[in-house]
Amino acid sequence: MPFSLHFSPTPLITAPSPLSKPFFLVPYYHTLHAPKSPLCSSMEHALTHQGKQEAFDRRPEDSQTLPLGLRRDAMPSHVAVIMDGNRRWARLRDLPVRSGYEAGVESLRKIVEICCKWGIKVLSVFAFSSDNWFRPKVEVEFLMSLFERGMQEDTGIFFRENIRISVIGDLTKLPKALQELMVNLEEATKNNTRFQLIVAVSYSGHYDVVQACQRLALKAKCGLIEPSDINVSLMEQELETNCTKFPHPDLLIRTSGEFRISNFMLWQLAYTELFFAQSLWPDFGEAEFLKALLAFQQRQRRYGV
Numbered sequence: 654m655p656f657s658l659h660f661s662p663t664p665l666i667t668a669p670s671p672l673s674k675p676f677f678l679v680p681y682y683h684t685l686h687a688p689k690s691p692l693c694s695s696m697e698h699a700l701t702h703q704g705k706q707e708a709f710d711r712r713p714e715d716s717q718t719l720p721l722g723l724r725r726d727a728m729p730s731h732v733a734v735i736m737d738g739n740r741r742w743a744r745l746r747d748l749p750v751r752s753g754y755e756a757g758v759e760s761l762r763k764i765v766e767i768c769c770k771w772g773i774k775v776l777s778v779f780a781f782s783s784d785n786w787f788r789p790k791v792e793v794e795f796l797m798s799l800f801e802r803g804m805q806e807d808t809g810i811f812f813r814e815n816i817r818i819s820v821i822g823d824l825t826k827l828p829k830a831l832q833e834l835m836v837n838l839e840e841a842t843k844n845n846t847r848f849q850l851i852v853a854v855s856y857s858g859h860y861d862v863v864q865a866c867q868r869l870a871l872k873a874k875c876g877l878i879e880p881s882d883i884n885v886s887l888m889e890q891e892l893e894t895n896c897t898k899f900p901h902p903d904l905l906i907r908t909s910g911e912f913r914i915s916n917f918m919l920w921q922l923a924y925t926e927l928f929f930a931q932s933l934w935p936d937f938g939e940a941e942f943l944k945a946l947l948a949f950q951q952r953q954r955r956y957g958v
C-alpha cells in the first residue's frame with residue numbers, strides 16, 4: 654500500500670522549493686557529520702556549531718486553523734513523542750506486526766500535518782531505540798525498510814511543505830543505503846523553515862549523553878577546552894539535539910498507556926511536561942493530540958523556581 658502525507662493543497666506558496674530536483678540526485682554530503690569527526694582539526698568548527706537556524710516561518714493559513722480552546726501564545730515549540738503500541742494494535746486486529754508499524758507511519762503523517770497547521774515548530778519521534786536492535790531480525794529488517802520507504806515517499810512533501818528532517822542516533826549501525834538516504838535528506842532539507850521533524854533512530858538518552866561526553870573529552874584532549882570549561886551549555890552543544898533551535902521538548906507524549914520514558918532524550922526532558930495517552934499509536938489522532946495540547950496549556954511550568 655503506497656504511503657502519502659495528506660496535506661491539503663497550499664496555493665499560497667509561490668516561492669520555489671530550495672531544491673527542485675529529486676533528493677536522490679543530491680550528492681552525498683559528508684559535511685553534515687563533520688563536527689562528529691574524531692579529528693582535532695574539526696573541533697574548532699564544532700565549538701562554533703551551535704544549531705544555528707533561521708527563525709521558523711509561518712504560513713498565512715496556519716494561524717487560521719487552531720481548534721477552539723487552543724491558544725496560539727501557549728503552544729509548545731517542541732513536542733516529543735514515544736510512538737508506542739504499534740504491535741499491540743496489530744495483534745488486537747489479528748494482523749501481522751508489520752501492519753501495526755505501517756499504521757504507525759500513517760499516524761505519524763497525520764500528526765506532522767497537524768503540527769504544521771497548528772504552528773508547532775519541532776516534533777521529535779522515537780522511531781527505533783538502541784534496544785530495538787534486540788527485536789527479532791525480521792522485525793528489525795522490516796522497520797529499516799519502512800524507514801527507507803517512508804522517507805523516500807514523503808521527500809516531495811518535505812520540500813513542498815517546507816519541512817526540515819533531522820535524524821538523531823547512532824546511524825553507523827543502519828544499513829548503508831538508509832544512512833545515505835537519511836544524510837541526503839537532512840542536508841537537502843536543512844534550510845526548510847516551517848517545521849522540523851526529528852527522527853530518533855538507533856537512539857537512546859544514554860547513547861546521546863555518552864557520545865556528547867566523548868566529544869567533550871576529545872576537545873579537552875586536543876586542548877580546545879579545559880575540563881573546567883565544561884558546563885550545561887557546552888554539553889548541550891554536543892548533544893544530538895544540537896540540530897534544532899528548540900532542543901528541549903516542551904511536551905512529551907507517550908501512547909499506549911505505559912508510564913515510562915524508556916531512555917528517550919534523558920537530558921533534554923529535564924523540564925518537559927509529560928502526557929500519557931491510553932490510545933495505541935496508530936489510533937492516536939487529532940482528537941487525542943488536541944487533548945494533550947489542551948492539558949499542556951493548563952500546566953504551570955516553574956522550572957524549579
Ligand SMILES: CC(C)=CCC/C(C)=C/CC/C(C)=C/COP(=O)(O)OP(=O)(O)O
Binds near residue numbers: 742753779781852909
Ligand atoms: C518513517 C518513520 C519515521 C517511521 C516510524 C515508524 C514507527 C511508527 C516506528 C515505531 C517503532 C517502535 C519500535 C515503536 C514502539 O512500539 P511497539 O510497536 O513496540 O509497540 P508494542 O508496545 O505494542 O509492542
